[in-house]
Every structure is written in C-alpha cells, then in structure tokens.
Amino acid sequence: MLDDLVTIALKAGAAIMAIYARFDPATMATKGDGSPVTEADAAAEALILEELARLAPEIPVVAEEAVAAGQVPETGRRFFLVDPLDGTKEFISRNGEFTVNIALIEDGVPVLGVVYAPAIGVIYAGGKGQGAKVADVEAGKIGAWRAISVRAEPQHGGLCVIASRSHLTDETKSFIERFSVADFVTAGSSLKFCKLAAGEADLYPRLGRTMEWDTAAGDAVLRAAKGAVLTMDGKPLVYGKRNQKDDVDFANPWFAATGRFDPFASAEQ
Incomplete structure (x- = not known):
C-alpha cells in the first residue's frame, strides 16, 4: 500500500x-x-x-x-x-x-x-x-x-535543532534552551520530521498546537527511520484521540521528535 x-x-x-x-x-x-x-x-x-x-x-x-x-x-x-x-x-x-x-x-x-x-x-x-x-x-x-535513517548520535559540539518556521512558541524556545545547541534551523510543514529521519537534525520540539493530521505522515517516516515522537512524559505520541477531556478530537499534546537523542533523559543545563 x-x-x-x-x-x-x-x-x-x-x-x-x-x-x-x-x-x-x-x-x-x-x-x-x-x-x-x-x-x-x-x-x-x-x-x-x-x-x-x-x-x-x-x-x-x-x-x-x-x-x-x-x-x-x-x-x-x-x-x-x-x-x-x-x-x-x-x-x-x-x-x-x-x-x-x-x-x-x-x-x-x-x-x-x-x-x-x-x-x-x-x-x-x-x-x-x-x-x-x-x-x-x-x-x-x-x-x-x-x-x-536518523543520526547515530549528535555531532560534536552540540545538537542540531530544527523548529517551526511559522509557529515557534516561547515554550518551545525555553525547551530548546535546556540543551547544548550547535546549530538551529527552521523549516515549514512536516519537512521537519523528514529532516530528522534523513539524519539532518537531532531534535524537533513542538510545544504548541498541532493536530494528528499535521504529524502522522512525518511521524511514520521518522519512526521507520528509527526515530521517535515523544510527548512531554517521554511516551510515544498516539493517534485516534477522541473524546479528550481537555481538548478536541485529534488534538495533539506537546511533543519532541527525535533521532537517537533522548531529550527527556539527556537534558543539559
């Protein structure tokens, strides 16, 4: 298919x-x-x-x-x-x-x-x-x-972080500040997931509004490339979210898409 x-x-x-x-x-x-x-x-x-x-x-x-x-x-x-x-x-x-x-x-x-x-x-x-x-x-x-496939590990000197060109929130900026960042780039649409999948970046945090149709295809490509999309509790993002207590159907929580880097186990001050 x-x-x-x-x-x-x-x-x-x-x-x-x-x-x-x-x-x-x-x-x-x-x-x-x-x-x-x-x-x-x-x-x-x-x-x-x-x-x-x-x-x-x-x-x-x-x-x-x-x-x-x-x-x-x-x-x-x-x-x-x-x-x-x-x-x-x-x-x-x-x-x-x-x-x-x-x-x-x-x-x-x-x-x-x-x-x-x-x-x-x-x-x-x-x-x-x-x-x-x-x-x-x-x-x-x-x-x-x-x-x-995703990068085996971040390059020397720090992470390459990719973020939204049009939706870079203050919360996302604060999250990024937790890490040693060697390179910061922006991109539009689901291309951010794909650049992670192709080994061109290490981390894509999105602490802002998204819906499941925004993320699902890029998430599938990233997972197939051995990456992950994790919610703020470190668990994989799930799909088909209906009747949510605090949000509309198919709305996503905040997440961080990653290659091999685990942002919830490896935060650096």
Whole structure:
C-alpha cells in the first residue's frame, strides 16, 4: 500500500502546483480556528479522498478540511489521516515548504506515511518494518529511492535543532534552551520530521498546537527511520484521540521528535 500512497501524493501535488502557479492571496479564506485555507487545500483533499476510496474503501479517512466542515467518520483500529496541504502559510508566502501528508494508522500507531513537497521536488516515504526512503521528483516523476535513517548520535559540539518556521512558541524556545545547541534551523510543514529521519537534525520540539493530521505522515517516516515522537512524559505520541477531556478530537499534546537523542533523559543545563 505504501507505493499506492506515494502515487496518490504525487497526484495531489500536481493539483496543488497547478493552483500554486496562479495563486492569488485574495482568494484565501479563513477557517473557524483562524487558520488560512486555499483552493489548493480543497482540491488536493478531494483528489486524495477519491483515490483512497478506490484503494481501500473499508478504511475510514480523517482529513483536515472535512473535519473542519464537520465531516468526521467513526474510526476503528485502522484509519487514514490526511493533511492535503500542510504548511498553508508556506504556500501563501511562496517559500515552497508545504507538503502533502498521507498516513495509515493502526492501533494508535502511524505505520505508513508519505510526505511530498511538490514545490521543492522531494518525496519521503516510510513504513513499519519497511524502513524510510527519499527520492527527488521532477515533472511528477520519481527518481531513484535512497534509504534514510536518523543520526547515530549528535555531532560534536552540540545538537542540531530544527523548529517551526511559522509557529515557534516561547515554550518551545525555553525547551530548546535546556540543551547544548550547535546549530538551529527552521523549516515549514512536516519537512521537519523528514529532516530528522534523513539524519539532518537531532531534535524537533513542538510545544504548541498541532493536530494528528499535521504529524502522522512525518511521524511514520521518522519512526521507520528509527526515530521517535515523544510527548512531554517521554511516551510515544498516539493517534485516534477522541473524546479528550481537555481538548478536541485529534488534538495533539506537546511533543519532541527525535533521532537517537533522548531529550527527556539527556537534558543539559
């Protein structure tokens, strides 16, 4: 199924890029939570939902824009999580760091994931027991896949920390200050998970608002590359969170995504 999800992501990326070429910020709308949404979000999600219905009609799909419209299916032990255009702010600012995210969840764990950045021309994929990989994409065609994995250990001189370009909270900054940091970089969308998976960084903390569709595909790629996404109590992030006491369905707690580095066992003052 991973290859099928790759194909679907490529098609969604093509739909997004057709709109990106002629995008007018004046056509942007705002959702109830204040976040922006564009024609590209809707077009990509409609395509992905149609393709997933053909591929696996028995598996429910939780998709960002559908949920925003009140269309929330029942979720059993297996379901898809879809963010058709993660990084809408990056899309609007035209820096290219937006992605198509498709993940399969089983028993609360992201077991398959695809992250495609169509403007940059790179796609990441990974699955439980399958490892993680990356390939360049040119004119919609995938080049040779390359296996990726997290760094064996932080490089000499301290950690390479990657953080959100658009959502760097004060709490995240304070968390980062606990460690010896040699390099600090920012990136948009779920590319942060993928850069960890490819061994390009050690730590991605996110002490701020995210939803499950924001993280699931990147989390699947990172786990397949032998990394982890841990909540503030040091436990793996889980998916399919419904009827939460203190938050809405599918909302994530704060987390730290890591390679081999354990931020909760290795804090440095």
